[in-house]
Amino acid sequence: MSAKTADKIATAVIITLAGFIVLVMLGLLGFILVRGLGHISWDFLTSAPETIKEGGGIGPQLFNSLFLLVLTLIITVPLGLGAGIYMSEYAKPGKVTDFIRLIVEVLSSFPSIVVGLFGLLVFVNVFGFGFSLFSGALALTVFNLPLMVRITEQGLASVPQAQKEASLALGLSKWKTIKSIMLPIATPIILTGTILAAGRVFGEAAALLFTAGMSSPRLDFSDWNPLSPMSPLNPFRPAETLAVHIWKINSEGLAPDAPEIAAGASAVLILMVLVFNLLARFIGRLIHKKFTATK
Amino acid sequence: MIQSGEKPKVKKHIIEEWTGKIVTSLCIVLLVVTIFSMVYFVATKGLSSFFKDGINLGEVLGGSKWKPEGEPPMFGALPFIIGSFSTSILAALIAAPLGICAALLMVEILPKFGRKYLQPAIELLAGIPSVVYGFVGLSVIVPLYRDLFPGQGLGIAAGASVLSIMILPTITSIATDALAALPAGLKEGSYALGATRWQTLYRTVLPTTMPSLLTGVVLGMARAFGEALAVQMVIGNAPHIPNSLFESTSTLTSVITLSMGNTVMGSMQNNVLWTLALILMMMTFVFVFIVRWLERRAQR
Numbered sequence: 001m002s003a004k005t006a007d008k009i010a011t012a013v014i015i016t017l018a019g020f021i022v023l024v025m026l027g028l029l030g031f032i033l034v035r036g037l038g039h040i041s042w043d044f045l046t047s048a049p050e051t052i053k054e055g056g057g058i059g060p061q062l063f064n065s066l067f068l069l070v071l072t073l074i075i076t077v078p079l080g081l082g083a084g085i086y087m088s089e090y091a092k093p094g095k096v097t098d099f100i101r102l103i104v105e106v107l108s109s110f111p112s113i114v115v116g117l118f119g120l121l122v123f124v125n126v127f128g129f130g131f132s133l134f135s136g137a138l139a140l141t142v143f144n145l146p147l148m149v150r151i152t153e154q155g156l157a158s159v160p161q162a163q164k165e166a167s168l169a170l171g172l173s174k175w176k177t178i179k180s181i182m183l184p185i186a187t188p189i190i191l192t193g194t195i196l197a198a199g200r201v202f203g204e205a206a207a208l209l210f211t212a213g214m215s216s217p218r219l220d221f222s223d224w225n226p227l228s229p230m231s232p233l234n235p236f237r238p239a240e241t242l243a244v245h246i247w248k249i250n251s252e253g254l255a256p257d258a259p260e261i262a263a264g265a266s267a268v269l270i271l272m273v274l275v276f277n278l279l280a281r282f283i284g285r286l287i288h289k290k291f292t293a294t295k
Numbered sequence: 296m297i298q299s300g301e302k303p304k305v306k307k308h309i310i311e312e313w314t315g316k317i318v319t320s321l322c323i324v325l326l327v328v329t330i331f332s333m334v335y336f337v338a339t340k341g342l343s344s345f346f347k348d349g350i351n352l353g354e355v356l357g358g359s360k361w362k363p364e365g366e367p368p369m370f371g372a373l374p375f376i377i378g379s380f381s382t383s384i385l386a387a388l389i390a391a392p393l394g395i396c397a398a399l400l401m402v403e404i405l406p407k408f409g410r411k412y413l414q415p416a417i418e419l420l421a422g423i424p425s426v427v428y429g430f431v432g433l434s435v436i437v438p439l440y441r442d443l444f445p446g447q448g449l450g451i452a453a454g455a456s457v458l459s460i461m462i463l464p465t466i467t468s469i470a471t472d473a474l475a476a477l478p479a480g481l482k483e484g485s486y487a488l489g490a491t492r493w494q495t496l497y498r499t500v501l502p503t504t505m506p507s508l509l510t511g512v513v514l515g516m517a518r519a520f521g522e523a524l525a526v527q528m529v530i531g532n533a534p535h536i537p538n539s540l541f542e543s544t545s546t547l548t549s550v551i552t553l554s555m556g557n558t559v560m561g562s563m564q565n566n567v568l569w570t571l572a573l574i575l576m577m578m579t580f581v582f583v584f585i586v587r588w589l590e591r592r593a594q595r
Binding site for chain 1: 308309311312314315316318319320321322323325326327329330332333336337340392393396397399400401404405409412413416417418419420422423424425426427429430431433434435460463490491492493494496497514517518520521522523524527528548551552555556560569572575576579580582583587
């Protein structure tokens with residue numbers, strides 16, 4: 001076989017395989033949306049699930065997912081920013097820093113189910129938070145923190161060296177330089193990364209099975225006192241999220257319309273992830289435009 | 296002596312500096328403490344089945360019978376270990392050629408098409424939650440395999456198919472970065488010698504980027520190994536070693552997912568489940584170690 005024929009065959013094979021990936025993606029997306037979109041209605045999005053009857057909704061689960069996301073971000077963002085700033089600006093090159101990098105890498109590759117088990121042991125049992133939104137948020141923080149640290153580091157690394165040196169030369173303290181010069185410049189990257197990480201948190205289920213629990217109490221959406229057990233805002237109540245709900249109805253769902261509910265809920269989950277992705281791009285571009293005066 | 300009206304000795308910006316340093320150090324200390332407590336807690340729980348319940352390590356790692364409620368109870372985890380390894384290796388074998396081809400297309404062959412269609416497709420695949428993959432696997436791949444092959448359709452083949460799509464983005468993005476970072480002179484040299492594109496890719500580009508490509512494959516495998524829910528939904532969950540790829544079996548993650556909630560904390564079966572979690576954790580260390588080794592090779 002001549003070299004030219006081999007080249008043509010190989011190119012064809014590569015293009016076919018890559019085309020196959022696009023087809024799989026389109027098929028996947030199409031399947032979920034076609035199966036699921038028909039089931040989505042205002043009623044489906046707001047009503048409570050049914051255990052054995054059909055016609056259940058995903059209202060509490062959707063709320064739990066969003067609320068848990070907010071709680072997680074409130075804990076993760078400051079911690080991740082702090083740790084990221086330390087790693088990028090204060091850590092001196094050496095054995096200790098290398099070691100910290102290694103264990104952050106290890107933490108980011110721990111299976112989420114192991115993070116969930118750790119949450120079950122420590123947050124649920126030792127700290128006594130029980131199966132609750134708060135335990136879930138802490139588990140997700142552990143799961144998400146390495147990513148947040150990496151995003152912050154990337155953001156700070158994108159700041160031009162000259163800008164940082166100019167600030168230091170003017171006599172600003174290092175902390176002031178970080179806070180007032182570097183963080184604003186790094187904001188687009190950090191924000192984009194955070195929104196993408198939020199999408200990941202939104203779909204996470206394995207770390208939540210044994211921390212936020214697999215059930216949701218009857219919520220009273222007219223009660224907004226965070227201390228009352230029926231209130232949706234109470235962080236110490238068990239909460240089944242949307243992703244956990246999909247898993248549960250697929251493995252032990254008794255409702256006759258379980259497949260439709262799973263399809264509808266999956267479609268909602270995918271749409272939310274899409275929204276997060278688009279939002280990340282849009283906000284990143286917007287801020288970039290504002291800060292750099294480019295068109 | 297500080298008189299009233301005189302400025303304090305410690306200047307404002309020095310206090311500020313130290314506050315920043317201390318706050319950020321506390322964050323990193325918290326991170327380090329979390330990781331160590333994670334290893335400590337899972338290890339003590341996981342080892343208690345050996346020290347407290349007197350189960351033999353050989354029985355867990357080598358025994359093929361899992362009968363936690365039997366008389367006497369048997370805790371052979373070999374089926375789960377085999378299940379985990381076979382699904383993740385098979386998934387990596389399916390995803391590696393696909394992912395590397397996608398990366399070659401994006402960097403070398405059709406950069407415009409790649410950036411416009413393939414890149415967003417793959418980024419989207421990365422964002423899809425694992426339960427959705429499980430759901431699609433359960434409603435598309437399992438019925439398909441049930442029709443095409445003998446058996447229920449559940450099993451290692453279904454698990455590996457679902458996982459291979461899940462780990463595709465990991466492999467592709469790392470391969471793309473590695474290919475794009477290759478010095479252009481290397482390729483140009485090959486073309487100048489009269490080599491075709493495939494000869495250049497096959498003899499020059501792929502061998503030089505091999506350690507980085509393998510890094511992506513190992514990272515993908517690590518992800519497949521630790522994935523719990525998507526696998527649990529399509530693997531069938533029978534606790535024995537299967538005779539074929541289309542027969543129901545279990546993985547380490549699937550048995551933990553299913554049984555952890557139904558066992559009492561501190562009971563013998565519960566402790567063995569923690570031992571399985573410890574095995575998962577040790578495997579993470581092994582994967583990170585391999586990745587670090589490959590990265591060192593890639594830098595040379």
